Amino acid sequence: MAETWTLRAATQGDGLFLGDMVVEAANWRAGAARPRHEILTHPDHRRYLAGWMRPGDAGVVATVADEPVGAAWYRMLPRTDPGFGYVGTGVPELIIGVRPLWRAHGVGRALLRRLCDQARAEGRARICLSVERGNFAQVFYRSEGFAVTQSGFGRDTMVRSLR
Numbered sequence: 001m002a003e004t005w006t007l008r009a010a011t012q013g014d015g016l017f018l019g020d021m022v023v024e025a026a027n028w029r030a031g032a033a034r035p036r037h038e039i040l041t042h043p044d045h046r047r048y049l050a051g052w053m054r055p056g057d058a059g060v061v062a063t064v065a066d067e068p069v070g071a072a073w074y075r076m077l078p079r080t081d082p083g084f085g086y087v088g089t090g091v092p093e094l095i096i097g098v099r100p101l102w103r104a105h106g107v108g109r110a111l112l113r114r115l116c117d118q119a120r121a122e123g124r125a126r127i128c129l130s131v132e133r134g135n136f137a138q139v140f141y142r143s144e145g146f147a148v149t150q151s152g153f154g155r156d157t158m159v160r161s162l163r
Helices: 012-026 036-041 107-121 137-143
Strands: 006-009 058-064 067-075 093-098 126-132 147-151 155-161
Touching: 006 107, 012 036, 012 058, 012 067, 012 093, 058 107, 067 107, 093 107, 107 126, 107 137, 126 137, 137 155
Parallel strands: 093 126
Antiparallel strands: 006 058, 058 067, 067 093, 126 155, 147 155
16 A cells, blocks of 8 residues: 555544444454444444543544544443443453554554553553454454453453553
8 A cells, every 4th residue: 555544643523433443343254244323323332432532532543644544442431331341440441443445554553552552641550352253353452462351252351451
């Protein structure tokens, strides 16, 4: 690819694009795409977007020629409405998505590293995520220091120490 990407902080105005990235993350399996509206209206996915940019939310967006191509963000989800990767109060849960054309070009790794740096700078000790078994991203997360801490039905919760 001739064009290069740049990173910027996510803003409140990025909510719609973050929705696109939730759809990308949920539809990682080739040939098994679920409709956008089905994903975005399901409570399991809606919690990662509802009221975007509330206190505790942070994110990074990758752009090419000012067009977003990927994003990584985290939310502080409450025990009463935990995400797939919830491990405890005060541990932000990471969500990441990259447009297919930009996968395997270092975009996801750069997004993940920048977001982990931000969480560390905010004094966070750990960050967590959930990944479905069979998703190639699990190898990527392991290479970035994440380890499986809980196994659920078809998915694993992974945590990385930020210290």
